[in-house]
Amino acid sequence: PRLANQIAAGEVVERPSSVIKELLENSLDAGATRLDIDIEEGGIKLMRVRDNGSGIERDDLPLALSRHATSKIYELDDLEAVATLGFRGEALASISSVARLALITSTNDDASGWQAVAEGRDMETDVSPAPHPRGTTVEVRDLFFNTPARRKFMRTEKTEYNHLEEVVKRLALSRFDVAFNLRHNGRMVYAWRAGDSQLEQERRVAQVCGPAFMENAVHIDIERNGMRLWGWVALPTFSRSQADLQHFYVNGRSIRDKLVGHAVRQAFQDVLFNGRHPAFVLYFELDPSTVDVNVHPTKHEVRFRDNRNVHDFIYSSLHHALARVTP
Ligand code: ADP
Numbered sequence: 001p002r003l004a005n006q007i008a009a010g011e012v013v014e015r016p017s018s019v020i021k022e023l024l025e026n027s028l029d030a031g032a033t034r035l036d037i038d039i040e041e042g043g044i045k046l047m048r049v050r051d052n053g054s055g056i057e058r059d060d061l062p063l064a065l066s067r068h069a070t071s072k073i074y075e076l077d078d079l080e081a082v083a084t085l086g087f088r089g090e091a092l093a094s095i096s097s098v099a100r101l102a103l104i105t106s107t108n109d110d111a112s113g114w115q116a117v118a119e120g121r122d123m124e125t126d127v128s129p130a131p132h133p134r135g136t137t138v139e140v141r142d143l144f145f146n147t148p149a150r151r152k153f154m155r156t157e158k159t160e161y162n163h164l165e166e167v168v169k170r171l172a173l174s175r176f177d178v179a180f181n182l183r184h185n186g187r188m189v190y191a192w193r194a195g196d197s198q199l200e201q202e203r204r205v206a207q208v209c210g211p212a213f214m215e216n217a218v219h220i221d222i223e224r225n226g227m228r229l230w231g232w233v234a235l236p237t238f239s240r241s242q243a244d245l246q247h248f249y250v251n252g253r254s255i256r257d258k259l260v261g262h263a264v265r266q267a268f269q270d271v272l273f274n275g276r277h278p279a280f281v282l283y284f285e286l287d288p289s290t291v292d293v294n295v296h297p298t299k300h301e302v303r304f305r306d307n308r309n310v311h312d313f314i315y316s317s318l319h320h321a322l323a324r325v326t327p
């Protein structure tokens with residue numbers, strides 16, 4: 001059902017960066033420890049993600065590439081229903097409905113593998129043998145080639161590339177144990193090695209956020225009542241005009257949340273001074289059963305069971321840490 005896929009694609013595939021997010025998350029789900037990302041023309045022309053994850057079995061390919069949950073939607077009347085369904089298990093189907101998608105995969109290292117290709121349609125059919133080491137390469141070309149209305153909404157190559165790089169950076173800060181290589185128009189932009197020690201983590205934060213951030217940041221790590229807040233916060237000596245250096249992860253997932261944002265801002269304001277944007281890379285960990293990070297699959301919302309407790313902990317942890325290092 002191509003129409004259903006295109007409708008869903010409107011939700012999950014907004015621009016190149018949303019495609020990259022889905023592809024990288026799939027690779028990480030597959031246990032990849034190395035991601036090679038190739039971009040051409042801001043992702044509008046080409047996005048290719050190669051991973052060394054589990055690969056996909058030949059017999060599982062049709063399922064992986066088809067829509068499982070919403071194949072019943074054929075008519076525009078059902079448009080409203082789409083909004084409430086969520087879009088899990090539909091990313092590849094959605095992407096292949098609005099782009100030329102090719103997937104090569106192998107579950108073993110004997111150089112045998114399988115390729116499937118689709119151009120704006122369901123792709124269960126053409127599966128052919130193709131060599132590939134263990135892992136998967138997904139290639140997405142000509143995004144929105146068959147949906148001109150949507151293509152118009154894409155911005156310049158530069159703008160789309162910046163959004164895409166933001167997504168890669170956000171993920172790179174959530175998985176220090178995974179190597180990321182990013183190329184744009186044939187040029188290597190980033191090559192981030194994997195490593196989980198504090199030194200290696202700080203190397204990556206410096207690579208992703210810039211050396212000036214790391215040079216002016218303090219490391220914090222506070223644990224109380226089953227909650228832990230750790231990471232790096234920049235001191236007032238770090239000056240930066242943009243407000244984009246704010247990374248907050250809840251149980252490993254990047255989120256943007258009002259409650260969290262308020263607690264963080266308040267702590268910075270109370271210890272330091274008003275009128276500047278705090279910069280931070282923070283990881284908040286708590287009992288997964290007390291938080292719902294799947295409120296919306298494409299947004300970064302989160303719902304805590306105990307708002308007040310969470311707010312208090314984040315505020316007081318940061319307040320304490322900042323007060324300790326600020327004259
Ligand atoms: P979801 O990730 O929500 O299951 P997707 O459409 O993104 O839905 O992917 C469909 C399925 O294809 C996944 O569940 C997974 O089994 C398989 N898959 C996709 N990408 C990869 C990958 N890079 N490595 C291994 N399996 C993959």
Ligand code: MG
Binds near residue numbers: 022091092
């Ligand atoms: Mg997925």
